[in-house]
Amino acid sequence: MTIAPDHTGCGVFHYQAMRDVVEQIQESVPGKLEITREGIVHDMMSPGGPHELTAARISRRLEKVMPDDLLAHTGTPDVEDVHEGVMRHPDIMVIAEADMEVEGSFDPRTVIAAVEVVSRSNPDNDWVGKMRDYPLLGIPVYAIFDPRKGEGAVFSGIHRTPSGPRYAIRKDFVYGEDVTIGDWTISTENLPRY
Incomplete structure (x- = not known):
């Protein structure tokens, strides 16, 4: 569910107000609260x-x-870009140990890949x-595992569109197959389902 939508165009000031809330x-x-350009997302x-x-x-x-x-x-x-007005919390972040040696949120441009396990309550x-947000933040690889269906997809190849940055490449998989995330291939055997 999204609350406190941002239609004011106040940029960093409005984002900081949402961050404080x-x-x-x-x-x-x-649950979990995250911030997007549309407002606060509450899972x-x-x-x-x-x-x-x-x-x-995984x-x-x-x-x-x-x-x-x-x-x-x-x-x-979290990963956060104040100027884009986005704060997200990936379930898994592939990141260098050296890039974790910071106070506060991680710089999303240091994240090599973000992995999400779809939640039952808010799959959208x-x-x-x-x-929409991960390519905007510059995260080059985004993998989704969906336990509801036993399948997922890996997205990469950020490119510019009139609606903003988007992933150009999508590779679908079903549980039981090997999946490649960035440079690494792993098994999807024995992952739980809902």
Whole structure:
């Protein structure tokens, strides 16, 4: 669900006001709050066991095939671009350890790949909203795992369009197949379904 839509065009000032609201209420509301150009997105339910297990298995599989100086990070903080008015929290970020040595949010341009596990409560946040925001933030690879259907897609090749940056390449997969995310190929065997 999107709340507090941004139709004012106030840019950084309006974004900072939304950021302050998110910081004040995040602890007292269930789920996760993120900021897009359209406003504050509230994923009302906290991720459950199958969601978290999927993220953990993907993270572990990626880290087994990546160089030691990279992580498939599943924790905080968010990625944020104040000038674009976007703060997102990928389920998994492929990022260099050195790029994590910062205070506050990570620079999205240091994220090598973002991976999302589609939530039951708000699948459009992953399939629509983040599909729009991740290329805007300059994240070169975006992978979606959808436990509802046992399938997903990997997006890459950011290019400019009249509506803003978009991914040009989409590679679909079904659970059970190997999937390539960036330079690394992992199995999708034994991932939980909802």
